[in-house]
Amino acid sequence: MNTADTIAIEQNLEIPTYDKMPMALVRGEGPYVWDAEGTRYLDFYGGHCVSLLGHCHPNVVEALQAQAETLIFYSNVAHSPIRARAAQRLAALAPDGLGNVFFANSGSEANETALKLARKYTGRSGVMAMKGGWHGRTLGSLAPTHDEKYRAPYADVLPETTWVSVGDLDAAEAVLSSEGIAAVILEPIQSIAGMREVPAGYVQGLRALCDKHGTLLIFDEVQTGVGRTGTFSMSEPLGATPDLITLAKSLGAGVPVSGVLVDDAVAETVETGDQGSTFGGGMLAMAAVEATLKTLVEDNLMTRATEIHEQVAAQVGPVVEEVQGRGCLMGLTLDRPIAPVVKALRTQGVLVGGSSDPHVMRLMPPLVVSNEDVTAFAEALHVALDATATPAEAH
Ligand SMILES: Cc1ncc(COP(=O)(O)O)c(C=O)c1O
Known part of the structure; x- marks a missing residue:
């Protein structure tokens, strides 16, 4: 079943209690999930803070x-x-x-x-x-x-x-x-x-x-x-x-x-x-x-959670106002509303979460993300911030 059909059927049959992302996921492995058409996403949302060991460990x-x-x-x-x-x-x-x-x-x-x-x-x-x-x-x-x-x-x-x-x-x-x-x-x-x-x-x-x-x-x-x-x-x-x-x-x-x-x-x-x-x-x-x-x-993953936090903080430090939280439960405070940034990240194949604070993006990655995954996230964030900056802010 493709994404469009899946969305249409769910919207038709489920009571509309959720504000879902416009995608239908069919497979997961480690820190990645894929939709029906084969698009891969790096999951820094962790399926809503659930995927501690990555998908399908x-x-x-x-x-x-x-x-x-x-x-x-x-x-x-x-x-x-x-x-x-x-x-x-x-x-x-x-x-x-x-x-x-x-x-x-x-x-x-x-x-x-x-x-x-x-x-x-x-x-x-x-x-x-x-x-x-x-x-x-x-x-x-x-x-x-x-x-x-x-x-x-x-x-x-x-x-x-x-x-x-x-x-x-x-x-x-x-x-x-x-x-x-x-x-x-x-x-x-x-x-x-x-x-x-x-x-x-x-x-x-x-x-x-x-x-x-x-x-x-x-x-x-x-x-x-x-x-x-x-x-x-x-x-x-x-x-x-x-x-x-x-x-x-x-x-x-x-x-x-x-x-x-x-x-x-x-x-x-x-x-x-x-x-x-x-x-x-x-x-x-x-x-x-x-x-x-x-x-x-x-696998000593609690220590790894702290390392991932430090790596994320070091790589996003220049572009976010504050990194809050601990380990793989992080909040990035941005200088602008996060909603368009979250969307821009998704178009680059990266999933993150929002919060009740319009300026705070939540990251809840699995404890198995690699150093390369952290770098990929940070690079995508830079691109998303450039794409959502006002012309005066763009650099
Ligand atoms: C801190 C906290 N407590 C409780 C809950 C409720 O958990 P559940 O949705 O599994 O009932 C949540 C859900 O997001 C939560 O974040």
């Missing part, structure tokens, strides 16, 4: 093929060796004390699980979240998502959330003192908001405030987790360990799976029936998790 493909021939799925009513091994890998990489795992299917579901566990543990219902934060679109995860555009139409049914500005510990103290707050949820790097980094001292301060007021701290690491930022969790660079960490996008290197890492004290209080998910912990997803985490560690 052979280790993941092999693990999926082997598992598909053995047992595709059985639910959590039965134990499973592949689930046990995936949990072992995850627990080994988790920050100390957070080696208790719940498997789910999406970032939203992981966040809802974390919020439910916090409510149960504390016996409270309030949530404090950050202005600019994004946590998902199902009703439970939408509640702490800050963007009015997505939340306002459902405000009447969403659990109560209080938002504070990132960095403002006085505001946080005021909210947490009011009692009734079960959890504070934050993204250690606010990705969709424009790759805004959260100051290290702030998170340590939040940790202390949460301890003081008996509130749980949740890191939404749906984007930052699984090594993309150079460490498995942002708790290491931030010097503060939360009570719960949610993981999704990169966890299965493309296979839908999410997880919640749960602190020992919280895990001890969890009882049968507190949470559940038919497909959570399914065998195919678990095979992907095991292969992904094994490859991440054995």
Whole structure:
């Protein structure tokens, strides 16, 4: 099926919830994807921050093929060796004390699980979240998502959330003192908001405030987790360990799976029936998790994430105002709206992402891009910037 036919059929049959790029992808390998007509794209968008190991990594493909021939799925009513091994890998990489795992299917579901566990543990219902934060679109995860555009139409049914500005510990103290707050949820790097980094001292301060007021701290690491930022969790660079960490996008290197890492004290209080998910912990997803985490560690890809960041920063430095984020979760601040630049990059065969900040372009490349891929991206960016400059700016 060619691109035009694919687009026409999807537009006809799917409800129009997405603003899709005008292309239809049929194949992927490493950092590249191809459309039906054979056009190749260098994927610095990572399929929306998902493709941690590049597309169709052979280790993941092999693990999926082997598992598909053995047992595709059985639910959590039965134990499973592949689930046990995936949990072992995850627990080994988790920050100390957070080696208790719940498997789910999406970032939203992981966040809802974390919020439910916090409510149960504390016996409270309030949530404090950050202005600019994004946590998902199902009703439970939408509640702490800050963007009015997505939340306002459902405000009447969403659990109560209080938002504070990132960095403002006085505001946080005021909210947490009011009692009734079960959890504070934050993204250690606010990705969709424009790759805004959260100051290290702030998170340590939040940790202390949460301890003081008996509130749980949740890191939404749906984007930052699984090594993309150079460490498995942002708790290491931030010097503060939360009570719960949610993981999704990169966890299965493309296979839908999410997880919640749960602190020992919280895990001890969890009882049968507190949470559940038919497909959570399914065998195919678990095979992907095991292969992904094994490859991440054995190929030393967390170190590579940091190298890629440094290479990108060095090569785009002269033409962008700022490079934000860490590892392979980067925000490039441009001196102009990024929309035409993103388009110009696509016409050169390079995919990147936008953000809620019209001047911030998001890069979420796989941790397997080569030095040559980084150079190709930087050269394409220079061309795109020249092509979108006003005549006065062109050089
Ligand atoms: C930080 C963060 N949390 C949660 C989510 C929701 O994840 P999902 O779309 O898998 O439900 C997203 C999605 O982009 C996200 O970026």
